Amino acid sequence: MILLVLAVLGWSLSAVGPGPANRVFSIFDPFIAMGNLIGRMLPPEFEVDSVRNVEITLLGASVATFQLESTMINFFGTDTEIGWLPIISATFETIQMAIIGTLGAVLMALPLSLLAARNTSPHPAIYQSIRLLLNLMRSIPELVYALLFVAAVGLGPFTGVLALAFGSVGSLTRIFAEAIEQIDPAQVNAVQATGATGIQTFVYAVLPQAVPLFISYTIIFFESNVRHATILGYVGAGGVGFLLFKYTGTSDYDKLMGAVLVMVVAVTVIDRFSSWLRQRFI
Amino acid sequence: MLEVQDLRVVFPNGVEALKSISISATKSEVIAIIGRSGAGKSTLLRAINGLQRPTSGTIKLDGEEITRMNDTQLRLARRYMGFIWQEYNLVERLPAITNVLTGRLGYNMGWQSWLGYFDKSHREIALQNLERVGLLHRANNRSDKLSGGEKQRVAIARAISQEPKIILADEPVASLDPELSVQVMEDLARVAREIGVLTLINIHQVELARRFCDRIIGIAQGKVEFDGSPDEMDDDVLDRIYRFDQPVKAKHEPAIADVV
Numbered sequence: 001m002i003l004l005v006l007a008v009l010g011w012s013l014s015a016v017g018p019g020p021a022n023r024v025f026s027i028f029d030p031f032i033a034m035g036n037l038i039g040r041m042l043p044p045e046f047e048v049d050s051v052r053n054v055e056i057t058l059l060g061a062s063v064a065t066f067q068l069e070s071t072m073i074n075f076f077g078t079d080t081e082i083g084w085l086p087i088i089s090a091t092f093e094t095i096q097m098a099i100i101g102t103l104g105a106v107l108m109a110l111p112l113s114l115l116a117a118r119n120t121s122p123h124p125a126i127y128q129s130i131r132l133l134l135n136l137m138r139s140i141p142e143l144v145y146a147l148l149f150v151a152a153v154g155l156g157p158f159t160g161v162l163a164l165a166f167g168s169v170g171s172l173t174r175i176f177a178e179a180i181e182q183i184d185p186a187q188v189n190a191v192q193a194t195g196a197t198g199i200q201t202f203v204y205a206v207l208p209q210a211v212p213l214f215i216s217y218t219i220i221f222f223e224s225n226v227r228h229a230t231i232l233g234y235v236g237a238g239g240v241g242f243l244l245f246k247y248t249g250t251s252d253y254d255k256l257m258g259a260v261l262v263m264v265v266a267v268t269v270i271d272r273f274s275s276w277l278r279q280r281f282i
Numbered sequence: 283m284l285e286v287q288d289l290r291v292v293f294p295n296g297v298e299a300l301k302s303i304s305i306s307a308t309k310s311e312v313i314a315i316i317g318r319s320g321a322g323k324s325t326l327l328r329a330i331n332g333l334q335r336p337t338s339g340t341i342k343l344d345g346e347e348i349t350r351m352n353d354t355q356l357r358l359a360r361r362y363m364g365f366i367w368q369e370y371n372l373v374e375r376l377p378a379i380t381n382v383l384t385g386r387l388g389y390n391m392g393w394q395s396w397l398g399y400f401d402k403s404h405r406e407i408a409l410q411n412l413e414r415v416g417l418l419h420r421a422n423n424r425s426d427k428l429s430g431g432e433k434q435r436v437a438i439a440r441a442i443s444q445e446p447k448i449i450l451a452d453e454p455v456a457s458l459d460p461e462l463s464v465q466v467m468e469d470l471a472r473v474a475r476e477i478g479v480l481t482l483i484n485i486h487q488v489e490l491a492r493r494f495c496d497r498i499i500g501i502a503q504g505k506v507e508f509d510g511s512p513d514e515m516d517d518d519v520l521d522r523i524y525r526f527d528q529p530v531k532a533k534h535e536p537a538i539a540d541v542v
Contacts, residue, residue, distance in 0.1 A: 184374075186367070186369060186371045187371055187372070187373045187374065189333075189371065190365070190367060190371035190372070190373075190437075191373065191384050191387070192360075193331060193333065193360055193363075193365040194360065194361070194364075194365075194384055194385050194387055194388055194440070194444055195357050195358060195359070195360035195361035195362075195363075195387065195388030195444070196357075196384065196387040196388065197357065197387075197391060199396055200387045200391075200395055200396070203395070203396050203398070204373060204376070204380075204384050204387065205373050205384075208373050208374075208375040208376050209373070209374075209375060212375070
């Protein structure tokens with residue numbers, strides 16, 4: 001048994017161990033290399049737009065436009081440039097993408113989950129084929145969807161929205177369907193016994209039991225979509241990913257660190273907010 | 283009104299739940315159905331409601347033959363049959379009033395009902411029926427916040443909101459304590475008489491059946507063993523319903539009526 005484990009480990013290591021390109025000569029080298037990189041990332045720096053046109057739009061109409069110019073201030077003896085950070089715009093765009101992408105996934109998952117739940121599916125064949133379709137959709141990662149949609153509909157945040165929606169609809173449908181399967185059938189029977197139609201039974205007996213779970217899962221998916229949306233910019237699908245791509249491409253590792261710090265703050269705030277929101281629905 | 287003839291139900295596993303049941307009810311009365319556990323009381327109610335298809339025999343309600351209906355006809359017929367369950371079976375997350383309104387779904391078939399909309403006439407019926415069972419002040423409480431007795435009263439209000447031709451109650455007080463059992467049975471019998479609807483109640487407590495019902499039907503071994511007024515039911519009848527498989531008891535042993 002131990003020999004088998006060692007054999008599997010050796011077999012795996014022989015394929016993925018360090019090669020000549022890695023410049024690794026001792027067990028400490030990878031840590032030293034990481035340390036060097038982190039040293040180059042410190043202190044973090046923020047890219048500041050020297051001039052930025054800010055436009056506030058409401059329902060498609062422009063409400064206010066103004067220019068934000070960066071200024072130099074003396075901050076404890078060091079000159080510091082204060083102004084609009086492009087990473088903040090990109091973070092908001094990422095959150096917007098996650099909201100709309102999650103919404104799209106929910107809209108697709110609601111009808112699909114009805115067909116994919118054993119107790120509401122009209123026919124076992126439909127149930128099986130929907131499950132097969134879901135597995136197919138789930139086996140493709142968001143990044144691959146993003147690449148496909150960049151090719152199909154071009155660059156931009158809308159592409160990222162599509163990638164997020166299609167990337168999460170498979171898993172979301174699956175857990176929605178499992179929420180529907182967990183409901184109490186006696187309550188459904190009781191509503192059916194009043195002579196209610198199938199749709200009415202769904203609205204009055206299935207939904208009230210399943211919706212709190214739906215909301216909870218949707219919030220979890222929104223959180224995870226914020227994090228997934230980060231990476232989509234790497235392939236040109238909007239959000240902070242593009243900035244990360246730019247900074248790594250130009251070896252501006254200190255700016256990368258600044259961007260990461262902003263994202264840490266954003267993700268933490270969203271995490272707190274969504275657990276607060278979730279508690280109100282359970 | 284209700285005409286059950288030679289009803290026989292055999293389950294897929296070969297168990298013969300009902301051998302041959304014939305019941306006829308011509309006026310609005312409150313009928314108790316008694317019998318041992320597994321005697322087929324629940325199966326009888328489920329067959330009348332169409333939840334259980336009979337193997338043979340016929341059930342007619344107001345001349346309509348339930349046993350011959352297809353699914354759509356059955357759904358329409360169920361509008362006139364209020365069902366009260368042992369475990370209440372309210373939709374727990376909805377407020378009491380919405381649970382009562384589900385009794386109106388059969389009369390509010392349009393798409394508005396999908397959005398939870400009931401017009402004034404439906405809401406008035408629901409509120410009136412909640413008042414009948416004394417729970418108007420609990421209308422907006424979520425059902426899972428109600429006590430057992432309150433839940434069963436809401437279930438009674440839901441059943442009568444269907445404006446039923448018949449109410450079927452399957453062990454309505456079996457999950458309640460003795461005190462509440464009396465109160466809920468009293469409410470059920472009173473409400474049924476107020477609106478004048480034929481009511482069938484499966485019940486284990488013979489004493490409650492005697493006290494609140496106009497007529498008692500005893501079922502044993504899948505057959506009607508007794509059918510008559512509460513006064514006609516004596517210890518001998520109870521022995522036939524509850525102790526058919528035991529040798530004749532000596533006189534000094536307590537009869538089941540003393541026990542329950």
